[in-house]
């Protein structure tokens with residue numbers, strides 16, 4: 171009788187230490203399923219938490235997600251991009267943030283706030299302020315931003331740090347810098363949006379300076395928190411002027427700078443990279459950052475099989491966006507082997523999934539999502 175070694179497929183239900191032991195360890199999620207950051211426009215006009223936003227996130231904690239992330243939350247008022255966006259920009263947000271962190275912990279999830287500045291994608295009619303970016307680049311339907319001054323950048327870095335300190339005081343486990351999708355940090359990384367010739371532009375080293383300085387500042391301000399950075403590895407949608415090899419180098423620098431978790435926003439995670447059709451992003455980013463940095467993969471994951479395919483490629487965890495919107499109990503249902511629900515869903519079904527009216531309205535803008 172011969173024995174064949176069993177090939178063990180990593181399970182999304184294995185516990186997950188968010189920070190490697192070498193970086194201090196100690197923060198364990200019950201599984202490897204994250205709720206991706208999801209803009210839902212449910213906060214109050216002043217950026218404070220509403221019951222609808224709390225209800226949406228709490229239902230995902232109760233439904234078994236290992237890590238629950240907030241939507242993109244603005245750190246500076248001039249970075250606010252949407253009405254109903256969650257704020258982390260001043261101390262008036264602290265009671266709501268504390269309520270949220272406490273409730274997510276009670277639901278058994280680890281919690282993470284996505285720290286965000288919209289740059290040229292911020293909305294003056296919402297924020298009441300002009301927009302800033304790396305350079306005064308014209309973009310259809312957007313106001314041309316002001317090229318940020320040294321003072322602007324010092325203020326933005328300080329705003330990220332103050333927001334991180336608020337998250338720590340509120341009792342969150344992690345913060346994520348939104349370095350993806352063509353918002354401020356991504357605009358600085360981009361050769362399309364960043365046309366500066368000072369120390370913040372030109373070479374990749376200069377274009378990555380803002381992200382790295384923000385990372386250093388939040389690390390000092392909130393040393394207890396797990397530190398996550400979300401990146402778009404290549405151009406997709408609003409993310410322009412990015413190059414895979416540059417993104418790999420940025421990831422290497424972030425790893426050197428003490429990043430705990432790299433969150434790759436892939437949109438179509440089953441596909442290889444655009445630049446190298448023979449390579450998938452996960453193994454090449456793994457090679458770049460080493461084993462000490464955790465990798466989370468996001469993009470069109472609906473089933474347990476699709477999720478575990480990402481783990482087999484070398485990701486440590488996966489994040490769900492649309493599947494988690496339709497199904498707050500996705501992890502429990504996947505464990506029972508149930509088929510995930512798919513859009514289109516009726517507004518009634520989305521309300522039953524703990525989406526408030528504002529979020530249902532927002533999802534109508536995503537083609538084919540809401541059946542009316």
Ligand SMILES: Cc1cc2nc3c(=O)[nH]c(=O)nc-3n(C[C@H](O)[C@H](O)[C@H](O)COP(=O)(O)O)c2cc1C
Nearest residue numbers: 206207208209241242437468469470471490491492
């Ligand atoms: C309604 C909606 C809102 C989103 N808001 C954010 C956001 O605030 N921050 C962010 O980084 N990504 C955001 N995304 C992208 C998701 O986090 C995720 O990466 C993307 O939807 C792909 O995953 P999926 O196919 O599982 O939905 C949003 C996506 C959707 C559908």
